[in-house]
Amino acid sequence: MRLVAKLKSLQRDWVSWVPTLWLGVFFLIPFLVVLKISLSQATIAMPPYLPLFDWVESALEIRLDFGNYLFLIDDPLYGAAYLESVRIAFVSTVITLLIGYPMAYMIATAREPRRTLLLLLVILPFWTSFLLRVYAWIAILKTNGLLNGLLMSLGLISEPLVFLQTDLAVYIGIAYTYLPFMVLPLYASLSKLDRTLLEASEDLGATPWISFVTVTLPLTIPGVIAGSLLVFVPAIGEFVIPALLGGNDTLMIGKVLWNEFFANRDWPIASAVAIIMLFVIVGPLMWLNRINSKTEEATS
Amino acid sequence: MNRFLVLLLSVVAGSASAQGVVNVYNWSDYIAEDTIAKFEAETGIKVNYDVFDTNELLEAKLLAGSSGYDVVVPTGNFLERQIQAGVFRQLDKSKLPNLANMDPDIMRIVEQHDPSNAHSVVYMWGTTGFAYNTKAIQERMPDAPVSSWAMIFDPDVVSKFADCGVAILESPTDIIASAKHYLGLDPASESSDDLKQAEELLMGVRKHIRYFHPSQYINDLANGDICLAVGYSGDLLQSRDRAADAKNGIEIEYVIPEEGGVVWFDLMAIPADAPNAEEAHQFINFIMDAQISADITNYVFYANANAASTELVNPEVTSDPGIYPGDDVKAGLFALKAFSPRYDRIMNRTWTRIKTGQ
Numbered sequence: 001m002r003l004v005a006k007l008k009s010l011q012r013d014w015v016s017w018v019p020t021l022w023l024g025v026f027f028l029i030p031f032l033v034v035l036k037i038s039l040s041q042a043t044i045a046m047p048p049y050l051p052l053f054d055w056v057e058s059a060l061e062i063r064l065d066f067g068n069y070l071f072l073i074d075d076p077l078y079g080a081a082y083l084e085s086v087r088i089a090f091v092s093t094v095i096t097l098l099i100g101y102p103m104a105y106m107i108a109t110a111r112e113p114r115r116t117l118l119l120l121l122v123i124l125p126f127w128t129s130f131l132l133r134v135y136a137w138i139a140i141l142k143t144n145g146l147l148n149g150l151l152m153s154l155g156l157i158s159e160p161l162v163f164l165q166t167d168l169a170v171y172i173g174i175a176y177t178y179l180p181f182m183v184l185p186l187y188a189s190l191s192k193l194d195r196t197l198l199e200a201s202e203d204l205g206a207t208p209w210i211s212f213v214t215v216t217l218p219l220t221i222p223g224v225i226a227g228s229l230l231v232f233v234p235a236i237g238e239f240v241i242p243a244l245l246g247g248n249d250t251l252m253i254g255k256v257l258w259n260e261f262f263a264n265r266d267w268p269i270a271s272a273v274a275i276i277m278l279f280v281i282v283g284p285l286m287w288l289n290r291i292n293s294k295t296e297e298a299t300s
Numbered sequence: 301m302n303r304f305l306v307l308l309l310s311v312v313a314g315s316a317s318a319q320g321v322v323n324v325y326n327w328s329d330y331i332a333e334d335t336i337a338k339f340e341a342e343t344g345i346k347v348n349y350d351v352f353d354t355n356e357l358l359e360a361k362l363l364a365g366s367s368g369y370d371v372v373v374p375t376g377n378f379l380e381r382q383i384q385a386g387v388f389r390q391l392d393k394s395k396l397p398n399l400a401n402m403d404p405d406i407m408r409i410v411e412q413h414d415p416s417n418a419h420s421v422v423y424m425w426g427t428t429g430f431a432y433n434t435k436a437i438q439e440r441m442p443d444a445p446v447s448s449w450a451m452i453f454d455p456d457v458v459s460k461f462a463d464c465g466v467a468i469l470e471s472p473t474d475i476i477a478s479a480k481h482y483l484g485l486d487p488a489s490e491s492s493d494d495l496k497q498a499e500e501l502l503m504g505v506r507k508h509i510r511y512f513h514p515s516q517y518i519n520d521l522a523n524g525d526i527c528l529a530v531g532y533s534g535d536l537l538q539s540r541d542r543a544a545d546a547k548n549g550i551e552i553e554y555v556i557p558e559e560g561g562v563v564w565f566d567l568m569a570i571p572a573d574a575p576n577a578e579e580a581h582q583f584i585n586f587i588m589d590a591q592i593s594a595d596i597t598n599y600v601f602y603a604n605a606n607a608a609s610t611e612l613v614n615p616e617v618t619s620d621p622g623i624y625p626g627d628d629v630k631a632g633l634f635a636l637k638a639f640s641p642r643y644d645r646i647m648n649r650t651w652t653r654i655k656t657g658q
Contacts, residue, residue: 044384077649249656264648
């Protein structure tokens with residue numbers, strides 16, 4: 001009996017070890033490497049930074065340079081880029097939510113086999129390359145592109161409008177790319193919704209709109225939060241979409257990081273930017289996590 | 301089982317044999333269609349050919365070390381700094397008999413990047429100028445100063461073309477140097493005062509520029525999405541020919557401005573940790589063959605530095621002043637040097653401010 005219990009606990013331990021090991025190898029170690037570089041100094045060499053640890057006459061010498069972090073505070077560029085990234089990510093997330101919620105609602109209330117088909121359609125764009133799909137938006141939004149052609153042939157405008165290289169194009173690009181990440185968690189939480197609650201609300205005289213606001217929406221908040229996080233977090237660090245669709249003045253932290261790493265060859269500053277970015281993302285994450293656990297407490 | 305083992309061993313032996321491979325990392329759209337096949341047929345060496353589109357990307361891979369590449373093609377001012385960082389090995393010139401084909405004048409000019417040409421050989425060279433859509437410019441400004449940098453740097457001129465789209469090459473080194481040169485300042489100086497003046501000049505035209513990009517302008521100019529672009533000579537000439545091929549009524553003209561402009565050299569070099577240095581020498585020597593160099597120039601519209609190949613290049617290429625400029629234009633060209641890391645940072649910061657206003 002005892003042996004079985006022991007084996008079982010060993011099995012349980014093993015299960016918890018896998019994610020720990022995964023996080024250690026793919027998150028903690030790279031994080032420590034980046035942290036190390038962020039405390040070093042740039043130089044012309046291979047690799048282009050000075051070593052942190054040095055043996056000087058059999059003594060270990062450690063040189064930590066916090067100047068890189070001070071530099072980020074000193075120049076308003078970095079703060080502005082962080083704020084701008086958060087702003088663009090936030091607006092894009094709201095747009096994605098506004099499009100994604102009705103979509104998820106429609107899919108969740110559809111009958112089989114329509115429902116499976118609709119779900120499949122949401123995932124279908126993943127079958128072509130992400131880069132190709134963003135390029136397709138260039139063809140749609142450019143001056144002589146499809147959208148301007150359509151608007152002009154409808155007589156709505158007489159001169160082509162500039163869509164490409166604007167913030168609007170970046171919002172469209174992010175909302176389009178990340179939509180499935182919003183729809184799927186929303187669908188999961190909408191399809192779990194207990195229909196009898198809606199019937200009860202109707203019996204008590206609520207209009208469909210009141211029922212939605214007081215019953216459906218609060219019960220699907222976990223889905224809203226999960227979907228929003230899956231869009232918001234990667235959107236902050238997004239590099240490709242603003243590079244292809246955004247304008248010169250679209251200043252996002254991904255671009256600043258690229259500049260530090262490639263144009264300035266300053267790996268220590270680039271690493272410091274990355275470390276700070278991590279904290280900028282972790283902040284809202286913790287906050288949303290707290291709201292999430294509160295609503296879960298309230299509903300259970 | 302036995303047969304399988306033999307097969308496996310022969311595969312392993314095959315890939316590691318002296319015949320071997322050479323891993324080449326070059327710019328995109330920068331070689332003739334048949335060059336690789338000819339090299340493989342002649343030497344039996346397999347070529348793994350990979351491409352990049354910015355010097356920065358290449359440099360990041362080289363500085364990280366163990367890139368696995370045997371031949372890379374950075375631009376002179378980047379190569380200069382990479383040599384300082386110890387990225388490259390010295391060439392064994394006894395293995396490069398075709399060096400005799402190279403133009404001694406050009407090889408002397410690139411010594412400012414690589415003293416005594418110890419690490420590198422010129423692949424192609426070109427200029428940074430601008431190209432325009434003749435009809436669109438004519439319509440908007442019949443007396444436009446089409447052979448002067450004023451087209452880009454004079455706000456009164458460039459503002460007239462803002463509606464049809466103006467693009468500038470995403471390369472702070474090229475553009476800031478051109479701006480300084482236009483102002484009569486020394487492009488090589490690290491003076492912050494000079495930089496400030498160049499910044500003010502660019503800030504003055506900034507709102508008329510639609511975008512800054514390393515290569516997007518090639519297609520956009522050919523399609524008529526923009527009408528004026530600063531860029532690399534070969535790219536803009538490609539754009540001109542694409543428009544001509546498409547017969548869409550768009551005519552593009554490339555200009556090396558009369559005030560003079562940036563000339564750059566892309567150089568072949570072998571990383572110090574290249575796994576196949578022997579094959580790399582063979583590849584570089586093969587490229588320096590007169591016929592091979594001529595084939596590449598005919599295809600990519602960039603001039604080579606191979607004196608022996610000039611008579612083999614199509615006359616329409618050698619007579620194109622945008623590719624092989626005349627002596628009077630040549631006199632106004634200047635090469636960029638590598639700046640100190642401190643100045644690079646200030647310059648890139650200025651560039652960000654120009655682009656974003658931050």
